[in-house]
Amino acid sequence: MTKTVLITGASSGIGLEFVKLFANDGYNLVVIARNEEKLLEIKKSYPHNNITVISKDLSRSNAIKEIVDEMKAHDIVVDVLINNAGFGLLGSFEDLSIEKQLEMIQLNISSLTELTYQLLPDLKKSKSGKILNVASTAAFQPGPNMAVYYATKAFVLSFSEALAEELRPYSITVTTLCPGATKTNFSSVAKVENTKMFSNAMSSEVVAKQGFDSLMQGKRVVITGGLNKIGALAAKFLPRRTAAKVAKLVMKEN
Numbered sequence: 001m002t003k004t005v006l007i008t009g010a011s012s013g014i015g016l017e018f019v020k021l022f023a024n025d026g027y028n029l030v031v032i033a034r035n036e037e038k039l040l041e042i043k044k045s046y047p048h049n050n051i052t053v054i055s056k057d058l059s060r061s062n063a064i065k066e067i068v069d070e071m072k073a074h075d076i077v078v079d080v081l082i083n084n085a086g087f088g089l090l091g092s093f094e095d096l097s098i099e100k101q102l103e104m105i106q107l108n109i110s111s112l113t114e115l116t117y118q119l120l121p122d123l124k125k126s127k128s129g130k131i132l133n134v135a136s137t138a139a140f141q142p143g144p145n146m147a148v149y150y151a152t153k154a155f156v157l158s159f160s161e162a163l164a165e166e167l168r169p170y171s172i173t174v175t176t177l178c179p180g181a182t183k184t185n186f187s188s189v190a191k192v193e194n195t196k197m198f199s200n201a202m203s204s205e206v207v208a209k210q211g212f213d214s215l216m217q218g219k220r221v222v223i224t225g226g227l228n229k230i231g232a233l234a235a236k237f238l239p240r241r242t243a244a245k246v247a248k249l250v251m252k253e254n
């Protein structure tokens with residue numbers, strides 16, 4: 001039977017690259033983001049795949065319930081869940097709007113958690129349930145001037161690794177993708193285009209392919225790019241205070 005993948009943040013960047021990989025592999029897709037026009041373009045580009053478009057703002061607290069209800073109404077059962085939607089913002093905690101930062105927590109943490117919870121019964125039924133959560137290299141240390149963003153990604157990594165262990169008896173794998181700077185709309189939304197970190201960003205195509213391959217192999221954590229792997233390893237051994245100072249330097253404008 002044809003398998004179904006649900007991808008959040010499917011309209012651009014890493015999510016869009018995931019769409020291409022799964023569509024070319026013959027999956028049915030449920031694509032979710034706010035930009036309905038872009039999602040409908042995706043549907044048009046893959047006439048041989050069964051694609052369900054759900055245009056939804058995942059920073060609204062009732063969004064997941066509405067998505068689950070819509071999928072139930074159409075008898076859609078998900079085998080693979082890709083929790084990819086997310087955004088960041090550069091600026092001190094005090095200067096950034098509290099509304100925007102709470103929206104970030106709702107999108108990056110609460111929606112990801114609730115969607116995973118609601119789809120678990122489906123994933124257990126599937127003989128090969130798989131989850132991929134997109135965290136970031138930001139997950140490995142505190143991030144001054146992006147404090148809430150880094151903290152949301154630390155949540156994603158910790159949550160996903162714990163869930164991977166809980167779900168092992170059910171043969172459901174949970175993979176956490178930790179990209180470093182990647183060329184997508186993220187940098188303009190987060191206003192980090194001119195930072196040292198983004199002076200050498202990877203392509204979203206390469207990042208998604210590494211995520212896709214790791215998901216298929218059931219790997220737990222994948223950090224994209226050699227330098228990012230070294231950075232994440234260094235963060236493990238440095239005192240947290242020093243790691244925070246390094247992160248602050250890396251997020252400085254050029």
Ligand SMILES: NC(=O)c1ccc[n+]([C@@H]2O[C@H](COP(=O)([O-])OP(=O)(O)OC[C@H]3O[C@@H](n4cnc5c(N)ncnc54)[C@H](OP(=O)(O)O)[C@@H]3O)[C@@H](O)[C@H]2O)c1
Pocket residue numbers: 008009010011012013014015032033034035036056057058059084085086087088107134135136137178179180181182183184185186187189204
């Ligand atoms: N690019 C990087 O350097 C980088 C590094 C590490 C981790 N990441 C993570 O990678 C993931 C994907 O980001 P990206 O780099 O591909 O950036 P992107 O090109 O900006 O893509 C973000 C995706 O999330 C969707 N999205 C944003 N806000 C949403 C909302 N409120 N409701 C529903 N969908 C929403 C966007 O679609 P709409 O605008 O149509 O809603 C878009 O499809 C994020 O979780 C990000 O934190 C990115």
